[in-house]
Amino acid sequence: MNWFNKSGIRETAQFRELAQSGFRYALSLAHHHHDAEDLTQQAWLKLQRNGSGPIVRGPLFKTIRNLFIDSLRRKGIIEFESLPEETLVAEESTSEPGVTGDLEYFLGQLKTGDRELLYLHCVEGYTAQEISDLIGRPRGTILSAINRAKAKLRELAAKQESPPSRPAKENARP
Amino acid sequence: MNPIDTQIREYYQKQTLPEENLQAMQPPEDTPQPSQWPWLLPLAAAMIALLAIFLGKSFSLSQAVAAEIAKNHTAQLAMEISSSDYQEVAAQLDQIDFSLTPPGGVFSRQFTLIGGRYCSIQTELAAQLRVRENATGKMHTLYIIPLTDDFSALKETKHSVKGVKVQLWTEGDRFFGLASSK
Numbered sequence: 206m207n208w209f210n211k212s213g214i215r216e217t218a219q220f221r222e223l224a225q226s227g228f229r230y231a232l233s234l235a236h237h238h239h240d241a242e243d244l245t246q247q248a249w250l251k252l253q254r255n256g257s258g259p260i261v262r263g264p265l266f267k268t269i270r271n272l273f274i275d276s277l278r279r280k281g282i283i284e285f286e287s288l289p290e291e292t293l294v295a296e297e298s299t300s301e302p303g304v305t306g307d308l309e310y311f312l313g314q315l316k317t318g319d320r321e322l323l324y325l326h327c328v329e330g331y332t333a334q335e336i337s338d339l340i341g342r343p344r345g346t347i348l349s350a351i352n353r354a355k356a357k358l359r360e361l362a363a364k365q366e367s368p369p370s371r372p373a374k375e376n377a378r379p
Numbered sequence: 380m381n382p383i384d385t386q387i388r389e390y391y392q393k394q395t396l397p398e399e400n401l402q403a404m405q406p407p408e409d410t411p412q413p414s415q416w417p418w419l420l421p422l423a424a425a426m427i428a429l430l431a432i433f434l435g436k437s438f439s440l441s442q443a444v445a446a447e448i449a450k451n452h453t454a455q456l457a458m459e460i461s462s463s464d465y466q467e468v469a470a471q472l473d474q475i476d477f478s479l480t481p482p483g484g485v486f487s488r489q490f491t492l493i494g495g496r497y498c499s500i501q502t503e504l505a506a507q508l509r510v511r512e513n514a515t516g517k518m519h520t521l522y523i524i525p526l527t528d529d530f531s532a533l534k535e536t537k538h539s540v541k542g543v544k545v546q547l548w549t550e551g552d553r554f555f556g557l558a559s560s561k
Contacts, residue, residue, distance in 0.1 A: 228394070229392070233391065245400065249404045302383075303381075303386045308387070308390050323387055328392070
């Protein structure tokens with residue numbers, strides 16, 4: 206099946222939506238526009254080469270994730286793989302305030318795995334169980350990490366940490 | 380939804396993959412590929428035509444045989460040899476060079492031979508045997524024909540021709556037809 210068959214306006218829209226989702230997921234991992242673009246494109250082309258059917262969300266995310274982990278390994282970075290086992294913590298209240306300040310900067314201060322969880326949970330709407338199935342960690346650990354990451358964002362915002370001499374276009378394409 | 384969830388969602392939704400990347404990910408348009416087997420279509424058509432001819436021929440031959448058997452059965456011509464012994468009838472019909480033993484299975488128990496005569500089916504010399512159904516006393520006509528190439532192509536079939544039921548089948552090197560008035 207070709208996403209771009211001639212009668213496929215719907216397929217084209219689906220392709221764009223899925224490609225953008227893949228890119229945003231890659232961005233949640235890499236927190237770098239150019240790297241996220243590369244990851245998305247590599248994953249997409251890999252799936253196109255390997256598979257005979259249409260590209261769907263689950264395999265796309267897994268491929269992006271695997272490519273990202275490979276790139277970390279090549280660079281000798283292992284931080285991403287260590288998601289600590291923690292006990293389940295209570296869901297936070299919906300009355301908790303948001304954050305003020307540079308959210309992009311605050312997200313950049315989080316661990317990669319925590320940022321990934323926030324993306325999957327807040328943007329993709331995955332449940333803790335679905336995230337657990339995707340990345341192979343216990344559901345309780347997922348919930349705990351999500352809440353911890355949000356707490357960290359609030360903490361950063363509360364401190365009103367302004368980006369210290371942050372490069373002007375850190376996340377822009379070179 | 381939690382405000383921070385909304386902020387995170389809005390942040391990521393503002394991030395988009397550039398159009399040039401989308402274009403690069405776009406597979407080429409489907410183009411009609413020349414068939415790997417260009418000879419396949421005419422070959423398939425020829426095979427279908429041959430099959431139709433073969434089946435049509437078989438069907439028409441089967442119908443013709445059934446019609447001829449029904450006509451002979453209805454004529455009720457007198458038997459040249461009257462006997463209940465197949466061997467004796469076979470000995471009298473000495474122009475016939477194939478076996479006149481009855482069909483296999485329960486035929487011999489269900490039917491008793493009355494007599495026989497020469498006949499021809501589709502120009503083939505055949506034996507026409509009159510038999511009586513033991514259970515009902517009803518008279519039937521059994522035809523035994525050597526299995527030529529034409530007859531060997533016929534499947535086991537049942538026909539109804541002008542009030543006569545005709546059953547056709549093959550056993551070994553012989554072709555049989557049994558006609559029964561309804």
